[in-house]
Amino acid sequence: MPAEHRLEAKVAWSEFVATQDDWDAAAPDLLTGMLSQLVLIRTFEEYVLELAADGLIHGPAHSSIGQEGGAVGACFALTTQDTVNGSHRGHHQFLAKVLAHLHPTGIDPAKPFPEDVEAVLLRSLREICGLDRGFSHGRGGSMHLQWHEAGAIGTNAIVGGGVPLAAGSAWAHRRSGTDAVAFTFFGDGAINIGSTLETLNLAAAWSLPLCFFVENNQYAVSTHVSEVTAEPRLSGRGPGFGIRSWKVDGMDPLAVHLVTQQALGHMRRGDGPTLIEADVYRYFHQNGPFAGSAFRYRTKEEEAQWRARDPLDTVVRHLVRRRILTKKAVAETVARAKALMSGLGDVLLEARPGGKPGERRIVPSEWPDPAFVDEGVRGDLSELDGIEFTDTEDHTGELTDVKFIGAVAGVMGRRLETDPRVVVMGEDVHRLNGGTNGATRGLSEDFPDRVIGTPISENAFTGLGGGLALDGRYRPVVEFMYADFMWVAADQLFNQIGKARHMFGGEGKVPFVLRSKVATGTGYGSQHSMDPAGVFATAAGWRIVAPSTPFDYVGLMNTALACDDPVVVLEHVDLYNSTGPGLPDNYDHHLPVGKAAVRREGAALTVLTYLAMTPAVLDAVEQTGVDAEVVDLRWLDRASLDWDTISRSVMKTNHVLIAEQGALGTSYGGWLADEIQRRLFDWLDAPVERLTGGEASPSISKVLERAAFASTDEVVAKLREFAREQNHG
Incomplete structure (x- = not known):
């Protein structure tokens, strides 16, 4: 008879519950600080819905009312150096991180709100309304909120799209020798997305300090989580990848805060990634000021049951019970927050000329200049100032025939040697004597921690490279074994990396190089043979180089690596074994941008x-x-x-x-x-x-x-x- 042995996961998976004793032991400043954040975020969100109802928000208004407890409990434990990105429903994630950055010990709810809090709420409101003085000059709006100074590295409109980017931030933290960590917030819909699952695996394999924070609000638009997965306890995904995981009541901010402390200890010790599933509930529909029951996918009874466990009410109840604050003091705090939001609205709004009484419009001077529409699609190349550009005519007598593939490996080795920011990653780049074509020959031996073989997961490692580029401390070079794989990683290449600079206001840098091999004529068939130039040329934000000689390869790759825009460097297998003009002992020359x-x-x-x-x-x-x-x-x-x-x-x-x-x-x-x-x-x-x-x-x-x-x-x-x-x- 066959024997059967029960297997256990390598890591723990547990449910975390805060007790009355935990609430009694919590420091008063912690509870009042969380209260202030909850009140500010709640009143901010309510005001956004008010503007949306009046037609003053162009585009969606994905309210997080009801879900604030998870983000506040988690972000209150983070430092400014820790980084956070989030989902399309990200107002609360962004504000919780920003408020913790401004006031890491908390905001006193008994006092007027500080001026820097008013300023950041106004700037956030401007961004959500699409106005010039928002964080991204109105380009990001509700779904793309970013403030690098505060460690808020960007919310994301693509479900699961920001998860690989956060892995890049986590990699940068670890490589830089800090104990900072990254948090990526996403929902129950994103847990089943390929990029999320790929990143869970990659983060675990590379032991990255990344917390996957799942806000399980039970519904992906109108579809209940139980309809789309056989295991609705979403934290169960973590142990399958070897990730320490917790399930917690997200309507209990203290429970979230305490479990976050455990996760932070795990990650700051270097023990790898973590996963926290917080059960939360959005009181309103996917978008706008109406309850989900108005669309008949939820019942009013269900909504009432969740509202009875409101995170703001929970914190207030314990503050009053412990006599830290009175109900009157809490009411005064809420009133001040509402008055603050009304005052911010007065800055942005005015009576509509000729309109009905009470009808408002955005103050015209708040809008961006239409001429700004295409600025910042790519940079102005000022980062190349000071570089000496040369071409073949400048090296008369020095050129000799060299092997193309030798130039590929030679220039990358030179840049790894001279620039500690350069990191190379891709499938098998560290094996087979330089990958499948010898393009990284000898590099993994000399730079084992910066020439990194990846799992077969283009979405994850491309996005991780994108996160590294956006972080700013490194210059990733990502290799695709075949150009056709760009379709596998299309979201990260075109929705994320290519759009990031423009989408977030046009001022950020995205120093990302993609090496993409064209294998036409090798017999690898329809899915391994395409020339991607025509596709990349339609994608705003990308620069494209196509070297045909060893001299050009070195000069163009050096310029690509010096550029602060994403650049795809096309290579062709027919050229790898060819010889052509080059400088066998010079891997430092640059070719100028835009010279045929x-x-x-x-x-x-x-x-x-x-x-x-x-x-x-x-x-x-x-x-x-x-x-x-x-x-x-x-x-x-x-x-x-x-x-x-x-x-x-x-x-x-x-x-x-x-x-x-x-x-x-x-x-x-x-x-x-x-x-x-x-x-x-x-x-x-x-x-x-x-x-x-x-x-x-x-x-x-x-x-x-x-x-x-x-x-x-x-x-x-x-x-x-x-x-x-x-x-x-």
Whole structure:
């Protein structure tokens, strides 16, 4: 007969309950401090709902009324150095952290609220209303609240989207040698999201000081937690990943505070991540000033039962019982908070001209200037001031043929050696003698703690890299084994990293480098062969470089690593084993942003190309004898394209061919052709021609794969077609 042995998790999972003795032992300043935060957050939220009901909030108003106990209990235990990010329902998370930063020992509820509290509430209200003097100049609104100075690193509108970013903050804390920790707040909906589960695993594997704080408010919009999981005790996820976990009543702020102290002790000792599930309840619907029962997915009886355990009332009851405050004193505190919010409203609002009595509008001078709309999509590159930029003509006599893959590993080794902020991570980068292609050869031996192999979890390690970049202390280099994996990590690349600078006001830095390999022609099929340039070119915030020679790779990678914008560095497997001009003993030179290279001068046709298509085009021009000018673009993003070089060439040849290898649907040349025809129409003697691969992604079959992408043969055919047309004309 088979034997069966019961298995136990490596870590504890427990329910934490505060007793009457705990309330009796709690310091009066702790209880009054939590009361002040609860009152301020509650009255702030009530005022936001009032503005929403009057149509003065543009967009959603995700109220946290009822849920404040979890955030206040947790954040009251944190220091300014500890970092917090949160969910789309994040007003309370943000304010709890900010208020604890301003007054770490608490705010006396018996006194007028301090001026810095009034100022931060006004600034928060401005942001939620979309006004210029908000934290992000109104761009973030209700769902994107950030104040780095206070350790509030950003709430997030994508469910679960902020969780990997918090892991980056936790990694930075640990690497910097501090005992600071990171908290990521999310809800019962996000616990089942892939990025959250990936990050639980990654944080545990790397023993990061990260607390996963689950606000289980029972409903994802209108769907009850019991409908979407067989285990509605969500803290049960933690032990499965080896994470110490607790379940606590989030309507009891003291219980949350005490369990947070336990979690902090665990993390500050270096024992790895923690998970706290706090059972809370939002009194209102997903968005706006109506109860959930108004939409019939909850009953009034259920709402009344939860309201009877209101966290604010709980704290008041114990304060009165212990004779620390009287009911009258509490009522006066609430009245002061309401008067404060009304006064802040008077700053922002005025009577609507010609409106009904009591009808209000935002004071016009509070709105941002419409001209600000695109400022801060990317930086102004002032961080590159002082760098000496050189090109091939500046190294005459020094250039010699070197191997492309040697330049890839060589420049990264040099930057790891000279810049302690650089961190490299990706799948297998620390194994196989430099990853699957040798791009990190020798680096893991020399820098074992900064060349880090990751789990197969692109969302998690990409987001962690994004969190590192936003933290500001490190410059992450993330490697994708294949470019197609960008779709796996698309939320982190495009919703988070690419948008972060602009979304949070345009002033932050995102020094993130993504190395993305194009493997067309290797037989890896439809899901491992794409050229992502066309997709990244449509995503505001990203810069794109495409080096075709070893010299260019070194110069472009150095500039990318010096840049405070996210940069994707495209690499092609066809180039790895090629040789080309380079500086074998110089890995410190930089190429300027926005400078293309004319690889061949000509007068009949301008061919714009990049990456591995560049040598294919040059070969085709040799074969056909067409007098083509070949421009290797180098920089592909909209802001960095070298229009001076393109314009000079087009004005000379009056004909343009954009040649690329990848599929038609994700083609880079589509937008570029449109822009050329807009800018240079008067200089064109014919429409812009384009050469791409087929409509479908490459297949596994060698014959079908070759038919799916463009290379030398297709360029030859296109050039001969051009020559026939010219001769016929």
